[in-house]
Amino acid sequence: MISDHDLERYSRQILVPDFELDGQAALGEAHVIVVGCGGLGVPAAMYLGAAGVGTVTLIDDDRVELSNLPRQPLFRVADIGRLKGDVLREHMLANRPGAQINVVAQRLDSLNAPALLANADVVVDATDNREAxxxxxxxxxxxxxxxxxxxxTRLSGQIIAFDSARDWGCYHCLVSDPGAQATGKCADLGVVGSAVASVALQQVTDVIKLLTGCGSVLWGECRVFDDATNERFTLRLQKRVGCVNCGSK
Ligand SMILES: [Zn+2]
Structure with missing residues (x-):
């Protein structure tokens, strides 16, 4: 049973058809992991927490820097030098006291990832590199x-939802040579804060659709936008035969 307090808090989203009380209850029972507390992770975590996701785990070992502030406006000048996860958690708890917000101040690597990316309903990639x-x-x-x-990057972005069985292919299928060195990090190419936030909020909407059943998730389609040229398109992923990750073993 939802309390009167929560009924008032979540009244606007509960009104949405197919979201309703069952969707709110599903969010309350859900655990979402956000890897990265930067330009994607800050808005993603804020909106996931505020929507009522029961447990959010934040994974990042970075500290707030001056150059983060245009894309991560939740951070204050006074937060420079503090662990991003700690600051983000404070704000999320101020918005919704009683939420379960876990902070893991570690960089995700091949050794810790199997333990850290476990027991959750979905993982949000808020990293900035292909290896992660x-x-x-x-x-x-x-x-x-x-x-x-x-x-x-710059004024462009892309979003892909990968289903648990990878029926529509996986990220390895998409990356032609997973062993090759990637190029194109934000630190090199530049990025505008509002473009990153657009991506993050689309990721959150995917998570909410997945958890509540409100709307359908566009699994396995790469949604691309470039606000510099005002282009928008989607690309259907192709499951790669013999993929090192999702190919039949
Ligand atoms: Zn694959």
Whole structure:
């Protein structure tokens, strides 16, 4: 039974058809892991927590820097030098006291990932590099979990939802040579805060749709936008025969 307090708090989203009380209850029981507390992770975690996701785990060992502030406006000048996860957790608890917000002040790597990316309903990729995404892809596939990839550079971004069984392919299928060195990090190419936030909030909407059953998740389609040229398109993923990750073993 939802309390009168929560009925008032969540009244606007409970009104949404197919979201309703059951959707709110599902969010309350859910555990979402957010890997990265930067330009994607800050808005993603804020909106997941505020929507009523019962447990949110934040994984990041970074500290707030001056150059983060335009994309991560929740952080204050006074937070520079503090652990991002700690600051983000404080704000999320101030918004919703009683939420379960876990902070893991570690960088995700191949050794800790199987233990850290476990017992959750979905993982949100809020990292900024391909190696981390390949790792999330492998570990969540092995654990039978879905994940939502997000990436942004300059004024462009892309979002892909990977289903737990990878029926529509995986991130390894997409990356032609997972062993090759990737290029194109935000630190090199530049990025605008509002473009990153657009990606993060689309990832959150995917998570909410997945958890509540309100709307359908566009599994296995790469949604791409470039607000510099005002282009928007989607690409259907192709499951790669003999994929090192999701190919039949
Ligand atoms: Zn694959």
């Amino acid at each position: 995404r390949l790792l999330i892809d492998r570990v969540t596939f092995a654990a039978g979990m879905p994940w939502i990839m997000g990436a942004a």
